[in-house]
Amino acid sequence: MDDRGKNQDRVYDRKLVWRMLEFAKPYWHYFVISLLLIFTITGASLARPYLTKVGIDKYINGVVKSTMSVEEARQGIWTLGIMFLVLIIVEFILGYLQRYLLELTGKKIIYNIREKIFNHVQHLPLSFFDKMAAGRVVTRVTNDPETINELFSGVLVGFIRSMVEMIAIIIVMFRLSSRLTMVSFMVLPLIVVATIIFRRTARKVWQRIRTKLAEINAFLAEHIAGMGIIQAFNMQNRKAQEFDKVNKEYFEAHMKSVKVFGIFRPFMDVVETLGMALLLWYGGRSILAGALEFGTLYMFVDYLGRFYWPIRELTEQFNTLQNSIVSAERVFNLLDQEVEPRIEGTIPDYDNMVGEIEFKNVWFAYIDENWVLKDISFKIKPGESAAFVGATGAGKTSIINLLCGFYEHQRGEILIDGVDIRDIGKEKLRRNIGLVLQDVSLFSGDIATNIKLFEPDISREEVVRAAKHVHAHEFISKLYGAYDHEIGEGGTTLSVGQRQLISFARALIRDPKILVMDEATSHVDTETEELIQDALINLMKGRTTIAVAHRLSTIQNADKIILIHKGRIREMGNHQELLSKRGLYYNLYRLQYDPEYKVS
C-alpha cells in the first residue's frame, strides 16, 4: 500500500519536473553553453596538479637524478609556468562568463514565470480570491518562481558539474594508478555516509533555529505593537518571563547547532586525514619499492582533496530539488485554476448603453445551494436611482457583485437595456459601470494616478474636473504637490472621507452610464459628510444608480427604495409610497420625528 503510494508520488514528481522544464526550454542552448564552459573550466583546473607533477617528475627530479641539464630544466619550468598562467587566466575569464550566463538565464526564467503567474491571476474570478488569502497569492508571484529556478541554475547545472568533476577525477586517477586509486577511495564510503547524515542533521538543526527565530520575531512584533496594553495591565514582569522562555529556546537551538557542527565538521577532517595517511603510507611504500614516481603521489593527494567537494554539493542539491518541486506544485496549482468565464461578449458592437437594469427571478449562492439571493426581481429605468436597505448579510452586496459580473448567478436573468449581461461580456459591462466601494483601495502612486488609474487617454484637466465635481479638488490642492502628491503604503495619509471622495472621482471620470455604490458605513466628521452628500448628488446626475445605502439622504432621495431581508425583497417603492404602506420603512421613518414612537 505504502510502497505503491510512494511510487505514485515519484511518477507525479517526475511529471512535475517535466512540466517545470518547459520554463527552461526557450533557454536550452544557454544551458548547453554553460555546461560546455563548466567542462572547460573543470578541465583547466584539473590540469594544474598535472603541471606540478610534470614539473617535479620531469624537470626537478631530472636535475636531481642528473638526467637533465640545469638550463634545460629551468627552461622547462618556465614553459610550465606560462602554461600555468594561461590556465588560470582562462579559468578566470570562462569562470566569469559561465556564472554570468547561468545567472542571466535563471533571472530570465524567474521573470517569465512571474509574468505568467501574475497575468493569469488577473483573470481569475473573484470567487478564487475569496478562497485564497492574498498573502499566499503574493507568495506564488514573488517567492515561488525563485525557488523553482533553483532547479535550473542550482540543481541541474550543479548536478551535472559535480558528476562530471567526480568522473573526470576518477578517470584520471585510474589511468595513473588503479591501485593507488583504490587505496585513496577506501575511506570514501565513510565520507559519503557521514556527509549524508550530517546534511540531514544539519538541516533539522537549522530548521529549528529558523523556527525559533521566527517565534522571537513574532513575539517582538506582537508585544511591541501591544506595548500600551502590557503597560496598562502591569504585565511587564510576566511578559519578560515569557520572552525569556522564547529567547532561551532560541539560545538552546543555537547551542545544539554548535554541537552538531562541532562534531561533524572536524570529524570529516579526521576521515579525510585518515584517507590521506593511507595514501601516503601506501604510496610511500610504492615509491620506496621504486614502483611509483613521487610526482604521481603528490598529484593523488591533490585530487583526493578535490574529490570531497562534489560529494558535499550533491547532497545539498537533493534538498534544493525537493524545495523547488514543492514550489512548482503550488504554482501549477494556481495556473490550473480556470479564468473568469465570458470576458468577451457575444454581441460584437454593443456600445450605446442606456442604463436600464432589470433583475428577473435571480437566484444566487456563493457555495452550493446556500441561497444568498432568492427570486430577486426589480427594474430600474435609465437615470433612476435605487437604494438597497437591509441588515448586514441580507444580500445587498451580492446584488452589486452580480451586476458587475464578479460572480455568476445560478438562476434567472440580469438584463441591461434588455440584453443579458452574459451576452454583453464582462469587459464591456464593467467599462460602462462606475463602481464605488466601501473599502477604498488606493494604490501607491500619486493622487492623479489613483483617480484615472492607468488609463493613458485621460488628461490632467479631466482629472481636475472630475475632482472638482465631487468636491475632492479642495483638499487635494492643499496637499503637498497637489495631484502629484504621493500616497504612501496603503494610502494611510488620507482620511476615510478623503479616500471616499477620491473613489467618487475615480468613478465619475469614466462617465459611466451606471453607477454602482456600496456606501461606506464608517462615520466621518460632519464637514466631510456634507461634502460627500453633495458630491453624491453630482455623481448620480444622469446615471442609473444602484446603491447599498446607509446614509439617510441617499435613501430618502432614491427613486426606488428596496428593502431586502434574508435574501428576499420585502418592500419596494419610493419614499412616499413606502410611508403610506405603513410597513417596516414607515416604522423606521417615524422614529426620527416622534421621540415617543416605539417600533412595535
Place this chain on the structure above:
Amino acid sequence: MVNKANLFGYLVKHKWRYVRGLFLLILINVLQVLVPKITGQIVDGLETLSLDDRKLLYYGAILILISLMTFVSHFLSRLQVAGASNRFDYEVRNVMFDHMLKLSMKFFHRNRVGELMALATNDLGSLRMITSRGFNLMTNTLILLVSSIFIMVRYVDPRLTLYSFLPLPFLVLVMTKFGPMINRRFRRVQESFSDLTRKTTENITGIRVVKAFVQEDYEKENFAKVNQENFDINMDLVRLQGIFYPLINLISSLSFLIAFVYGGNLIISKQISLGDFIAFNGYLGIIIRPVMSIGMIINFAQRAKASKERIEELLNEEPDIVDTVPDNPGPGQAEDFHGRIEFRNLTFAYDKKGPNVLENINLTIEPGKTLGIIGKVGSGKSTIANLILRLYDPLEEGQLLIDGVDITKTSLKRLRDNIGYIPQDNFLFSSTIRNNIGFMPEEPTLEEIRRAASISQIDESIMELPDQYDTILGERGVNLSGGQKQRVSIARALVRDPKILIMDDCLSAVDTDTERKILNELKPFMEERTCIIIAHRVSSIQDADEIIVLDDGRIIERGSHEELLELNGYYNRIYQRQLLEQEIETA
C-alpha cells in the same frame, strides 16, 4: 553589576570561556602547522629513499593522531567560544526586551516596530557573528599567518616567501572593496523585491477595483515594469558577484604560480629541497584562507560596530514615565484606592511642537459615577484614557489628580492595578484565551476568569470551542470575530476587579442587541466603580451620569442624556441620525 548600556560588559562576563577557547585555538593551529612539516619530511625521506616501512607507518600514525587531537580541541573550543557568544546574545536580547517594557508610548510612536525588531535579531546577530566566528577567524588568522610565515621564512626561503606573497595584499583589497559593494547591491535587490511584493499585494487586495475598472491590461504592463526592474537590479548584482570568486581564485592562483616557478628554480639550483618546496606549497594553501578572512573580519567588524551603537542607543533611552514615589503608599496616599478622577485646566499635546490634543479640560468623576465621552475621530477622546492610564504624562499646563493626588506622584503599579482598560482596537495576544483574559500580574483562577467572561457575554461561545479556555488565538490558532474579540477584551478588564473602568469605544463591533445585553450585565459591576465610556454610538453612553461632547480637544457640550437632547445641538443631531441608521441596519 555591569553598566546596562555598555554591551562590552556583557561580554567580559564570559572572559574565561574566551581564554579557554583561545588556548584551544592556539593548540589547533600549532597542530595544523605541524602537518605540512611532517609531509615535507616524508617527501624528503622518500626522495632520498632514507625512509623505511616502519618510519612511514610512524609518520602516518602521527598524522592521524594530530587530526584526532584537532578534532577534540576543535569541538571543545567551539563549545567555549560559541557558548560564550550565544549566551551573550541571549542575555542582551533579554536586557533589550526588559528595557523596552519600561519605555513609554512616546518612544514607540517614534520608532517603528520593524526597526526595533531588527535590533533584537539582525543587529544582535551581527554581534553574535563577531563574538564567535569573528573571534575564531581573528585568532586563527593571526596565529596561522605569524607561524606559517615564520616557518616559511626560517626553514624554507625568505625570498620565495616574499615573492609568493606579492599577490596576497590584493586579496585583502578585493575582499574589503567588493564586500561592501556586493552588500549595497544586494540591499538594492532586496528593496526591489519588496517593491515587487508591494505591487503584487496591492494588485491582489485591490483586485475588485482592477476588475471593475477593467485595468487588467494596464496592471500587466505595470507589473512587467516592476518585474523588469527587478531583473535589471538582479543582473547588476550578478555582474559584480560573478567576478568576485573567479577573481579571488585568480589572485590566489598567482601566488601558487610564483611559488611553482621560483620554487622550482630554487630546487634546481639546489637552494631548497623538494620537501621544502612541497611544505611551502602546503603553507601557502593554509595561509590563503586567513588572508581572505582579513577582508571578511573587516566587514564583520564594521557591521558589528554599527549594530553595537544602535543597540546601545536603545539601552541608553531613558524611560520617561517612572515612579516618583516608592511603590508602597506614602504618607500622601490613602491605603484605599477610591477612584476619584479630576482633570484641572488640563491642556495636552503629544509633541511639544505639535497641536494641542486636549485644551483646558476640567472634569471630575466621583467614585462610582460614570462619564460618557462622545465626539468625532481625533477629537481627543482616547487621549483622556491614555492620560488616566499614565501612558503619557501631561506636559503643558494643568493637572490630573487621582484620589486628590497628582497622577505623577502615585505609584504606577498601584494606579494601573486599579484600572480596568478596554482598548479601542481589542488588541489580543496570540496565546490562550485563558492567558488573554487572565492578563494581570497574579494569574487569576479559571473560576474568576469564567465569571468575568460571563459578564461580557463570551463564556458560552468559549465553552463551545474544542479547547475551551485553552484555545489559542491568533494566526496559528483560532480567529475570533471582531465582536468576540471585544468581549474577550472586556472580560480581560473585568477580571482585575478594578476601581476604575475605562471603555474606549469598545462596543462598536457588536450589534446594538448584544451591546444592550453587555451593558445590562455590566450595570451592577459599574455601579461600584468609576467608569469612563468612550463611544461613537449614543446608545452606549446614554445612561451615564455625565456626558461630555469633545470637539477638537474642547468640551463643547456637557450634561446628562436628557439635558443634551434638549440642548438640541451636536449631540441631539448624531442621536437622531444614529437611531434611524441603526434601525435600518437591523430591519
